[in-house]
Amino acid sequence: MQMGMRLGAAILLSFSLLLLPASRAFPLCTDARAPVVLNETLGFCASYNGSSSSCCDAAADAALRSQFNAMNVSDAACAAVLKSILCAKCSPYSADLFDAGPKIRTIPFLCNSTSSATSAQSKETTQDYCKLVWETCKDVKIMNSPFQPPLQGSATLPSTSSKLTDAWQSENDFCTLFGGAPNDQSVCFSGNVVSFNTTQPSPSPKGICLERIDNGSYLNMAPHPDGSNRIFLGSQAGKIWLATVPEQGSGGTLQFEEASPFVDLTDQVHFDSVFGLMGLAFHPKFATNGRFFASYNCDRTKSPSCTGRCSCNSDVSCDPSKLGTDNGAQPCQYQVVVSEYSAKGSSANVSEVTSADPSEVRRIFTMGLPYGSQHGGQVLFGPTDGYLYLMMGDGGKGDPFNFAQNKKSLLGKIVRLDIDNTPRESDITNKSFWGNYSIPKDNPYADDSDLEPEIWALGLRNPWRCSFDSERPSYFFCGDTGQDQYEEVDLISKGGNYGWRAYEGPLVYHPSWAPGGNTSLNYINTIPPIMGYSHADVNKNIGSASIMGGYVYRGSTDPCLSGRYLYADLYASAMWTGTETPESSGNYTSTLIPFSCSKDSPIPCDTAAGSPLPSLGYIYSFGEDNSKDIYVLASKGVYRVVRPSLCDYTCPTEKAATNRPPGPSSKAPAIGMSKQMRVLLLSVIMFWVLVR
Ligand SMILES: *[C@@H]1O[C@H](CO)[C@@H](O)[C@H](O)[C@H]1NC(C)=O
Ligand SMILES: *[C@@H]1O[C@H](CO)[C@@H](O)[C@H](O)[C@H]1NC(C)=O
Ligand SMILES: *[C@@H]1O[C@H](CO)[C@@H](O)[C@H](O)[C@H]1NC(C)=O
Ligand SMILES: *[C@@H]1O[C@H](CO)[C@@H](O)[C@H](O)[C@H]1NC(C)=O
Ligand SMILES: *[C@@H]1O[C@H](CO)[C@@H](O)[C@H](O)[C@H]1NC(C)=O
Ligand SMILES: *[C@@H]1O[C@H](CO)[C@@H](O)[C@H](O)[C@H]1NC(C)=O
Ligand SMILES: *[C@@H]1O[C@H](CO)[C@@H](O)[C@H](O)[C@H]1NC(C)=O
Ligand SMILES: *[C@@H]1O[C@H](CO)[C@@H](O)[C@H](O)[C@H]1NC(C)=O
Ligand SMILES: *[C@@H]1O[C@H](CO)[C@@H](O)[C@H](O)[C@H]1NC(C)=O
Ligand SMILES: *[C@@H]1O[C@H](CO)[C@@H](O)[C@H](O)[C@H]1NC(C)=O
Ligand SMILES: *[C@@H]1O[C@H](CO)[C@@H](O)[C@H](O)[C@H]1NC(C)=O
Secondary structure, eight states: OHHHHHHHHHHHHHHOEEEOTTOSSOOOOTTSOOOEEOSSOOSSSGGGOSSSEESOOHHHHHHHHHHHHHHOOOOHHHHHHHHHHHHGGGSTTHHHHTTOSSOOOSSOOBOOTTTGGGSOSOHHHHTTHHHHHHHHHTTSOBTTOSOOOOTTTSOOOOSSOBOHHHHOSSHHHHHHHHBSOOTTOOOOBOSOEEEOOOOOOSOOOSOEEEEEEEOOOOSEEEEOTTOSSEEEEEOTTSEEEEEEOOOTTSOOOOBOOTTSOSEEOTTTOOOBTTBSEEEEEEOTTHHHHOEEEEEEEEETTTOTTOOOEESSSGGGTOOGGGTOOBTTBOTTSEEEEEEEEEOOTTOSSGGGOOOOOOSOSEEEEEEEOSSSSOOOOOEEEOTTTOOEEEEOOOOSTTOTTOGGGOTTOOTTEEEEEBOSSOOOHHHHHTTOSSBSOBOOTTSTTTTOTTSOTTEEEEOOSOEEEEEEOSSSTTOEEEEEOOSSSEEEEEEOOTTOBOOTTTEETTEEOOOSOOTTOOOOGGGOOOOOOSEEEEHHHHOTTTSOOOEEOOOBOOOSSOGGGTTOEEEEESSSSOEEEEEESSTTSOOEEEEEEOEEEOTTOSBOOEEOTTOSSEEOOSEEEEEEOTTOOEEEEETTEEEEEOOGGGGTOOOTTOOSOOSOOOOTTSOOOSSOOOHHHHHHHHHHHHHHHHHO
C-alpha cells in the first residue's frame, strides 16, 4: 500500500511538466553547450522529448539507459526515482543542476526543505525531494551506485550492490551532501522536468529614444547603493562625481558640481588613450560600511606603489625580455590595480557623504601587463554572491603567448575575488596571490594548486562591459571585443571557456605570431557567443569595430525594450537589442535598432551629417540606475533611455507618463512643459485620483 503510493508519487513527479517561472538560472549543459530543441525523440528519458530544449541527444539518452540498467534496481519506486535523477542530465539546466565547470557532480542538487523556497518551483513538489529519494531508496540495493560519498575519509561505494544506508546513517547525512541548491541558489532538482516559459516577449521596439542629460564624457557609472536617485560617474582620468538623476520627463539635467568630485584619484591613475580609471564598484553594504573599489592603471616608472608581479612570468613560460616593447613601453611598466577606498570618514551616515578620502585603504590587486592594450578592468559585485568580479583582457597584440587559454594566467579571464575575508598572510607573502583578497570556495579551480584559483571564466579577449540582469542574476553578460572580424556577447558561467584565441566569435582564429603556442580546438569545450556582429556588417565607412556590452532593460519607461539586452558599437552609430526566445532558453536573436533624440531632450543632441541618427560621438559604456533606467555614456555626453513616444516610436504598451507631478518637494523642471506633457500629467493625476 505504502509502496504503491510512493510509486504513484514518483511517477507523478518524474512526468509532471513544470514551467520555471522567471527563471533564475540560464540554460547550459554540463559539457558547456547550450541545450537544443530536439529533432528526435528520446527513448529512455522520454519526458524530455517533444518541444522543450534538452541537453541530451539520442546517444546521451542511450548512455543514460545503460547506466540505469547497470544499476539493476528491482524496486520499482526507487527505480523510477533513480531514472528521473539520471535523466536530469537532459534538463536544459543541467550545468547548474550538476554544478558543472569544471567539476561535474554524479547527482544533481536535490531540493530539500531549506532550498525549496528558492527553487522557484511550486511548493508541494519541491518540499524535500531529497527526503523522498532517501526514503524511497535507502534500503534498496543499487549496483554501481551514482551516490558516492566524498573521497576523503570514507571509501567509495563498491560497484557491487550497496544500499544508501551502507554509506549514510540518516536522511540528514545524505541530504547534507546531496541536498540544497548551488551557491547562487538558482536551481535544484525536484523530480520535475523543467521547461521553458513560452510567453511571447514584449511588443517589438521601433527604436530607442534618448535624451541628453549631461555634456560630460565618462567611462564608468554606478547607482548609489542606498537606492536613492543618485549615480556615481567616473571619468577615465580618475575623477568620480556623485550626481542626482532628474526624474523622467522633468526636463532636468544631471545635478552635480564639476569642481567638487566625490573623490579625485587622478594622482594615482595613469591616464593615457587606453589607460585610466577603468572600473568602479560599490560594496553591496556600502550604505553602512562605506567601502568602494576602483580599478585603474598605474605606471611603474612614475609610481612607487605600482609594484605588481608581471603577468609574463615563469609560471606561464613567458620571458619578459622576449616580449619586446610596445609603443616604447617596457613589459609590465603598466599595471592593473584594484584599490579599496572608504567613504566612512566624513559622516556616520554614508548616504549623506558627498566626498571621500582619495587615500587608498587597501590594495586589493596589482598585476603587470605584457603590452599596452586589451586589459579590460571593469569591476562588479555579484548580486547574489557578493564577490568582486574583475574583467581582465588578454593583454594585447593578439595574445601571442596564448594567455587567455592558459589557466595559470589571469589574462583573458573573468576573475572572482572575495574581498570580505582577509587571506592567510602566507598566501600574500608567498606571492601566490596578486594582492590582498581571498578565494571564494566555489571558484572552479579553487582546489587545484596548479591553476590560478582566482579564475571564474576564461577565453576572453577584452571583456568590455559586463552586467548582471537585475531580475535574473544568473544571467551574466559580457561584450567581448573581437580582433579582426567578429564582436561577441557571451553569457558567462562558472568555469566557462569563451574560446579566444582558438576562436574569434564563431570563427576559428589563426594567429599571425604565436610564440606561446596554440590550443587545439579538439582539446577545449568552448561556449559559443549568444550574439554578435561581424566587422563587415558595421565598418564599411569606419574601418573599425569594438563592442560595447550593455544591460538587459528592466526599466518601466519603455515597456517595448523590457527584457531585451541592449548593446552597441563604440565607433559605429549602431545599437542592437537581443531578444531571448523562448524565455529562459539562452537562445538570443539580435536586431539592429534605430535610435533617436527626444524632442524634449534637456540638452539638444548633435545631428550627424547624412544620417537620420543623432551623433553621440563614441559610445564608451552603458549604465543602469536604481530605477533600472538605462544610460549610454558617450564622448558627447550622458544619454538616458526615455519614453519612445518622445521620438515618435510607437510602443502599444507605453504608459501615459511615469513621472510624478512636480510638487513642492521636487525641483522645478529646467524647461517649460510642453502641451502634450501637461495633458499627460493631467491624465496621471486623474488616474491617481481614481485608483485611490
Ligand atoms: C511566464 O512568463 C510571464 C512573463 O514573464 C510570467 O508573467 C508568467 O508568470 C510566466 N509563467 C510561468 C508559468 O512561469
Ligand atoms: C537532428 O539534427 C542533427 C543536426 O542538425 C542531424 O544530424 C540529425 O540527423 C537530425 N536527426 C533527425 C532524426 O532528423
Ligand atoms: C517521447 O518519445 C517516446 C518515444 O517515441 C514516446 O513513447 C513518448 O510518448 C514521448 N513522450 C513525450 C512526453 O512526448
Ligand atoms: C540483478 O538483480 C536481480 C534480482 O534482484 C538478480 O537476480 C541479478 O543477478 C542481478 N543482476 C546482476 C548482473 O547482478
Ligand atoms: C538542505 O541542503 C543544504 C545545502 O546542501 C544543507 O546544508 C541542509 O542541511 C539540507 N537540509 C536538510 C534538512 O537536510
Ligand atoms: C553643453 O555643451 C554646450 C556646448 O558644447 C554648451 O553650450 C551647454 O551650455 C552645455 N550644457 C550643459 C547643461 O552643460
Ligand atoms: C541617512 O541619511 C539618509 C539621507 O539623508 C536618510 O534617509 C537616512 O534615514 C539616514 N539613515 C540613518 C540610519 O540615519
Ligand atoms: C607557501 O605556500 C605553500 C603551499 O601553498 C606552503 O606549503 C608554504 O608553507 C608557504 N610558504 C610560506 C613561507 O608561507
Ligand atoms: C590585507 O587587508 C587587511 C584588511 O584591510 C589588512 O588587515 C592586512 O594588513 C592586509 N595585508 C596585507 C599584507 O596588506
Ligand atoms: C599556431 O597557429 C598558427 C596559425 O594557425 C600557425 O601558423 C602556427 O604554426 C601555430 N603554432 C604552433 C606552435 O603550433
Ligand atoms: C531561437 O529564436 C529564433 C528566433 O525567434 C527561433 O526562430 C528559433 O526557433 C529559436 N531556437 C530555439 C532553439 O529555440
